Amino acid sequence: MQTSWTGHYFDGRTSARHSVTVFLTPTGLEIALPNGSRIFWPYHEVTQAQGAYANEPVRLERGHATPEALVVEDPGFLPSMRTITHRQGRRFRGLREFPRQTRIFVLAGVVSVALLGALALWGIPALAELVTPLVPPAWETALGNTVIPQLAPVDRRCESHRLRENVDRIVARLAAAGPPTPYPFRVTIVESPLFNALAAPGGAIVLFRPLVRSTATPEELAGVLAHEMQHIRLRHATKALVRDLSMAAIVGAVLGDVSGIGSVAVQAGRTLTTLHHSRGDEDEADREGLRLIQAAQLDPSGMIRFFETLKARTAHAELPGYLSTHPETEQRIARLKALAAEVPTYPKPLLPDVRWDEVKNLCR
């Protein structure tokens, strides 16, 4: 077997390139410099920096901060060195061989795609379920408060005392009927062309005025409020935030773009301002909302009627807002009707002393 090779040696102190002869001895590399002197590199002090790819010369280094280096171009050198060092128990990396590598690549690709899919479908929702209970409610309230000024600018809020008082009475009746929660529910009504209602994490609910005005009875508004209160109690917005953030972080890392993590901040803002929920979360809020209505001894047909109004609106208006992220209205109505029939209710009237058709139109 060939034991001497030609190569280049760099001493790590100057850029001079020395043509050298390299000898593979059983315990190390012997490098014969042009000036006649010899350097000995024990194998255990040698690290392999380059040479794993077909057209890359082997580059060995020795030393730490600014290592000496030895470069050998001959493709026969690496296999010979590996044979000798293998007996010493010191392993150097061989050339990556293409056909075998290709199979590994294809396999790695398929496994990656499968893992990403599994992560998005089950891993991340499971993570959100796990992490959300650990978030202190006070943080959720603080987080929610940061978006309220954007969703409901102070100068566009409906400050009518009579309107607020009556809406607060509905909230109080619902809150009293439900299990205790750490969230102080606060409703803000805002002048806007949008037909929408949002629940920020931590207790803040924003109602857009067209939605309030579309309700025929206070029971209809109670239906919307019960739905939003359950979003808050079940921490749906916080879960969505955890889901979106971990997804953005993973996608960022996978695509090799950590500024993805900078855009995570952007994503957090987007999640919070749109406050979209998954289909599952919407169904849960519907179901639990209806149960809350029944527990408060309110007529569940009010909530159902609200969705019927919603359906009528969708039929001849293109107002996505509330609708785009919500399940098919038709299905929702059917499901709510079935749910309402499961438990008999003996409703007591809500705000019997109030002329709702006047109150709902108040603002300033």
Place this chain on the structure above:
Amino acid sequence: MQAVVRSPLGSMPAASPASATPYRLSFHGSGGELFGIFILNLLKTILTLAVYYFWAKVRTRQYLWGQTDFAGDRFGFHGTGKELLLGYLKAVVAVGALVLIQMSLNLVEQQILAVLVFWGGLIALWPLALIGALRYRLSRTSWRGIRFSFRGEYQPMLWLLVRGVLLMALTLGLYYPFYQANLRRFLIEHSGFGSTRFTFDGNGKELFGKFILSVLLTIPTLGFIWVWYTALQRRYNWGHTSVAGARFHSTVTGWGLFGLTLVNLLMIVFSLGLALPWATVRTLRYDCTNLVLQGPLDLDSITQQAQAATPAGEELADLLDVDVLPG
């Protein structure tokens, strides 16, 4: 005879190349190998829930650096995944602190102050990221065992940036060629290879006319004129960069850049991103074949002057999306 490069912007004499043998750069990497590295990195990154990202970055760079040769010797990359991870954690603390301050100011309804603090913070961090990233990258790059270095300081960089932004705002952007030249000078003149320094003798004045012409031609050419301007600026910048008495010479052309970008774009789009490694290889090959160093140069007598540098800037640059060496 002077080399003359033709382009829609007219002819511009390139900095007179001396007659000495040119030292060439060449890139030997293949898209297939890079694809393999990308795929394995992807799998490991997913399996480790993104922690491997930093080691993946090192692996990719080791490959790209090792496949690039200058005058017959390959470059080396000496960074480690561990130091990048630590640097990333530091950078996250800096950016996180900024975001937290902004959020708490929002909380106490100080929106205007929050916006000011956030953008002020970003402007203050940007030069830190740029300098840090260059320092890290160059100090971890070697050729013939000798390390590169970047010794630019924070304050002059911040001043250069703030002054540039203000003057550009005042002149409606017309100051850009001057800012670009000043930035380039700062970056190049603080870069070194062992004991030698790079020098830059260009200025904004010489590009100003072509810049104005490009502004005027933006609408008639649907903006494509800027590809030619970019090529011109690259030739100009390299033509005015020298090291140890030898001068760089770039042969990048508008059509060349246009073709490269267009084909890369089509490749990436029609392969749903899978052709990214091949596009990367095409770009590096184009960049390397179009840059030579000409002039008398003693490549053997440069001595080591290594520089300590933390990787925090590298990761900060990634977080803030700072383009480290534009053009």
